[in-house]
Amino acid sequence: MRRSRIGMIGTKLLIFSIIIVLIPIVMMSYVSTDTISDLMTSNQESELDINLGILNERMDSVLVEFDTMTAYTANLPVVVNAVKNNDKDTLQDFANGLEDQSWIDLAVFTDADGNVICASYGDDNAEISSYVKKLLEKNTIYAYDILPNEEASKYSEYELDGNDALTIFTVAPIYDGNSLIGTVTYVDIMNKDDYWVDRVKEVTGDEASIYLNNVRISTTCIKDGVDFVGELADEDIYETVSKKQDVRSTVTINGVPYLAKYSPIYNIDGEVIGMTCVGTPKSPFTALLNSVIQKIFFIAFSSLIVAVFVAVILNKKIVDSIKKLKNSAESFGRGNYDERASIDTGDELEELAESFNKMADEIGKSDKKLKSDAHTLKASFDELKEVDNLKSEILSIVSHELRTPLTAILGYVELLKDETAGKLSEKQKEFISVISENSDRLKRITDNMSDLVTVDNKILDIKRDKINLKKEVNDILRSFDYFAESKNIVLLEDVDNLDIKGDKSKIHQVLSNLIENAIKFSKKQTKVTVMGFEDKGNIHLEITDQGPGIPKEHLGKIFDKFYQIDSSSKREVGGSGLGLAVCKKIVESHGGSIWVESKIGKGTTVHVMFPLIK
Template sequence: MAIPNKKKLGTKLLFYSLINVLIPIMLFGFVVTDTLNNILDDKAQSEVTTGISSLEQAINLKITEISITSNYITTTPGIIKGINERDKEELLLRINHFKSVSDADFVGIIDKDGKLITSTANDVNFEIEEISKELFKNNIESSFEVISSDTAYLIDNTSKIEGVDKALSIVVLKPIFDDNNQYIGSIIAIDILNNNFHMINDVKKITGSDATLFLGNKRITTSITHDGKKQVGTEVSSLVWDYIQTGNDYKGTTEVLGVSYITIYRPIYNSKNELIGMMFVGSPQTYAAVAKNEIKEKIIIIAILCILLSVITSTYSNYRIKKPIMDLKRGTEEFGKGNYEYKTNIKSGDELELLSNSFDKMAEKIAISNKELEKRALELEEKNTELKKLDDLKSDLIAIVSHEIRTPLTSIKGYVELVLDEAVGKINNSQRKCLTTARENVVRLNRLISSMLDLSKLAKGELEMHREEINIKKTIDEVIDDLKPISAEKNINITLEIDDIIINADKDRMKQVFINLIENAIKFSPENEIIEIKGKEEYHGDVSITVKDNGEGIPKDKLEKVFDRFYQADLSPKRKGKGTGLGLAVCKSIIQAHGGSIWVKSEIGKGCTFYIVLPKNIDN
C-alpha cells in the first residue's frame, strides 16, 4: 500500500546515509585542500626563498672567483714591477690575462694616489678612480656600485638598455704591496650586470624559479620573457618598490608583468649603504594552481566514488532494515483485517526480531481476548435486548398506570373542590384545612404523573415538540406572573434582564422548564431574597440564560446527580417532601430535545445558578 504525501523510510535512510557520508567528505576535502594549498604555498615560498639564496650565492661566487684571481695576480712579480716602473704594456698584458681568466668585464691598475695607470677599457678613468677611492677609503674589497651607462658601454657594449641610463655592477678592489710590504696601488675588477643573463639563467636551471636583478625599480637582467624577449627595462610595481625602500624583504603573491607570482624581493645596497636596486626570485602561481587543481580533481573523484559506494551500501543496508519493518507492516495490516493468526516470522537477529516476537505474542493474546470479548458482547447484546424490552414494558406500565390513576385523581380533585366551595354544605375550619391539604397532594400527585409520562415519552422519542417562533423574554415574564402568588408569600423579588430575543421552540415546554427552575428557586430561597434571571444572545448565535437564587446551595459532589430521576439533594429537614425528584430530569430532557444544554454551579450557603444554552433556530 502506497504511503501518500509521506517520505518513505528507505528514502529517509538513504538521505541520512548520504548526509553522514557527505559531511565528513566535505570536511575532509576542505581540510585536505586547505592543508595542501597551504603546503603548496609554503613550498613555493620556500622554493623562492631558496632561489634568492641561490642568486646571492651565484653573485658571491662571482665575487669570490674575481677575488681569488685578484689575490693571485697582486702577488706576481710582473705586476709589482710594472707598477713600480709604470710599464703600461706589461700591466695591460697581465690584466687582459686576468680579465679572461676571471670573466670580469673590466680590469684596471690604480697607483697609490688613486690614479688609473692602465685598464682594459679606454676613457673611463674618472668614474673608476672615484669608485676605487671610495672603496679604499672604507676598506671595502667588494660591493655593488652604480656606474653611468656610457662608462658601462665602454666596458661592455652589450650593457645598453633602452630607458636605463645607468648600470649595476659588481666591483672588486684588491690592494697591491711590494716586497717590503709597502702599498703601491690596487687592482680593480668590474663585472657589469646589465643584460648579464648567465647568473640569472643558471639560477633558473637550478631552482626552476625566475630571477631578476633591478637597478632602482627597473629590470636590468631577468629570466622572465614575453613574446620571446627578455623583459629588461620594465619596472616593478610601486607597491613592491615602496616596500623595499623600508629596508625589508618583500614576500608574497604579486603580479609580475601581468602574471601572478609567489615572490621574494631583496634590497641591494652600495658601499655607502645606499639602496640602489634589488634582486628577485619568483615562481608563477600557474604551477601551484595546476597542482591545486589536480588535488581538487582527485578529491572530487574520491568523493564521487565514496558517494557511489555509500549509495550502494546504503541501498543494501536499507533493504535489510526495511524488509523486517515491511513484514511488521504487513502483519499490522493482517491484524487490522482481523487475521490474528498471521505470523511475521522475522529472523533478523536484532531488536526487530524481538519486536516481531512481541508482536506475534500480542496478536495471540488479542485473538484470545477478542474471542472472549465477542462472547461477552453477544451476552451483553442479549442482556441489552432483554433490558430494552423491560424498559419498554416499564414505560408502557408507567403510561398505563399514570393514565388509569389520572382519571380517579381528577374526580377526587373535583369532589374535594366541591366540598371546599361548600356546594354540599357548610364545613368548619378543621375540615377546610384537611381538605386543602388533600387537594394540594392531589395536585402534587397529578404533577408527578405528568412528569412520569413526559419522561417516558421523551425516553421513547414520542414526546412531540410544537416548535414556533417565541419571544423568550415574554415567555419567562408569563412564568414570573404565574408564580407571583408563591413568590409574594416569601416576599421574594424576581428580576429579569434579557432582550427581546426570538427563538424557535415549543412555548409550553419552555414554560414548563422555567416554571420548574423558578419554582425551585423560590422554594429553596429564604424570605426577602432576590432571584436573578439573565439572558443574552452569544456571538455564535446561541442564547444563554441563567437563573440564580440565594438559597442553601448544593454540595459539589452532588451537582452531577441533580438531573437524575427521583434524585433530591436533601440538606435539611425543611426540604423533605418538597419535590418529586423528576422536575430537573424533565427540564434536561426538554432542553436537550431542543438541541440545547443545561448545567448547574453552586456553593454551600451561596445558592445555585442554573445555566441554559439554546440554539435560536431549529436548524441548529
C-alpha cells in the first residue's frame, strides 16, 4: 500500500522540528503580547485615574475656596448686624463685592428660613430658598444640584441652550450669638464653564468633560473651533453610572479612539445627577503593541527557516537508517527468520537494530515451539469436545431413563390420591402428598436435565399458547402447600389477571423452579410472596423470599450451569445447579428477561419479565 508523504517519518520529523520551534515562539508571543497588553491597560487606567484626580482636585479646591470666602463673610460683625437689622443696602454692597471678587454667578444673603434678603446686582428674585433650606437641614456646607433652566438663565453668564444647569451651592450660616439669623450663599453654574476641565488639558494634554445627567455641559473636546457641549453620552454608559458605578469605555473623539473613564456626580441626597469624564488616546499604546508584534513575527519567521534547514539535514541521516531497519523487518515478515539488521550509527537506532536482531532470534525459537504446541493443543481440544458430547449424551440418557419409571410413579400416586385403590386414612394421605411432592420435584430435575441438553444443542422446542399467569401461579402455589406448611411458611399471591403467549409446560417449569427455590431457601415461619403487574408492555413477576440472601459476588454466576453458592457436601439445602440455568434459557426464548436482587439476612427477589399479548 502506497502511503502519502505526510505519513513518512522524514516529513513527520520535519513537522515535529517546526512545531518544536514554533511552540516556544508562540508561547513567548502570547506571554509578551498579553503582558504588554496588561501593562498598557494598567498604564491607561493609571493615567485615567490621574486625570480624574486632577479634575476632582480642581473641583474640590474651588469648593474649599467658596467655603473659606462664605465662612469669612458670615463671621464679619458688619454682616451679622446687617442681617440682624435687615440692612439691605449694606448686604447688597457685600453681595456685589463678593461676586466681583470671585467668579461665581450669584452671591445671596438669606434669612434663617432660607428666604432671599438680597442678591448680587439686584437678582433678588432668585428662587434658591429650597436649596438653602436643604443644606441647612442636612447641616451641609456645599453640594451639587440641578437648577432649572428658567431660574439658571437669570444670572448665568453663558447661554444655556434650553438646558438645566449643574450648579454648586455653598452655604455659610450667620449666627447672632447661638441663634441662626441667616446665611451667605454662593451659587455657581458649571454649564459651559471650562475652568473645571481645562486643568486636565493643561497638566496631561488629555481630554475632560462634565455631564448633567447624560448631557455634556463642559468639555475640552473641540472640532473646527466648536466644542462638543450639548452632545449626549452613550445610554448604556449613563445607565451604569446612574447605578453609582465607575465605567471604563472606548469612545471616539475627532476620529481618534480614546479610553475614557466616567465617574458619578451626586447631589445632597446621594442621587446621581451627572458625571465627570476623562479620556486618553489609545494610539501610543496601540503603536507599541503593533511594534512588538512585528518584531515577534520577524523572530518567528527567521527561527522557522533555520529549523527547516537543520531538520532536513538531520532527517536524511535518520531516515536512511530507518529504511534499512524497515527492509529487514519486511524480509523477516515474509518468513525469512534468518534476516538481521545491520546499522552502525552509534545512537538509539543502532540499539533498535540490536533489539530487532535479538527479537528475531527469539521469534525463530518460538516459531519452532509454537508449531509443536499447536499440534498438542489441537489434540487436547478434540478430547475436550468428545468429553462435552459425552456429558450431553449422559444427561440425555439419565433424564430419559428416569422419566419412564417416574411417569409410572406419578400415575400411581394420582390413583392413590383419587382413592381408586380404596379409601385412605389421613396419615396415608399425608404420606402420599410427600411422595407426590418429591416425585414432582424429581420430574422437574429430569425436565431441567433434558432441557439443558436441548438448549446446548440449540433445539429447544417452544409452543405458543395463551397462558393466564394468575391462574398458573395459583395452581403452582397450591401444589406446594404441603411443602410450605412443613416449614410454617405462608404463601402469598398478588398477580394481576394478565395473559402471555408461550409454552405452558415450560412456563410452568420456570415458575415451579423459582417458587420451590424460594420456599426451599426461606427460613421457617416466614413468607414467600409472588407479585405480578403490568410494566411497559410486559408482565413483571417478583418472587420474594425471606431467606439468608445471596452474597453480592455470587449474583453474577447463579444462572451458570451447575453453579451452587455452597458446593460442599454438608450444605443444608441440596440442588443440582441446573434449575436457574434452564429458567434463564426458557425465559429468554420467550423474549423475556430474568434477574435477581438480594440483601444478606433479609432475603432474595427474583424478577421475571414476559411480553404481554398485544
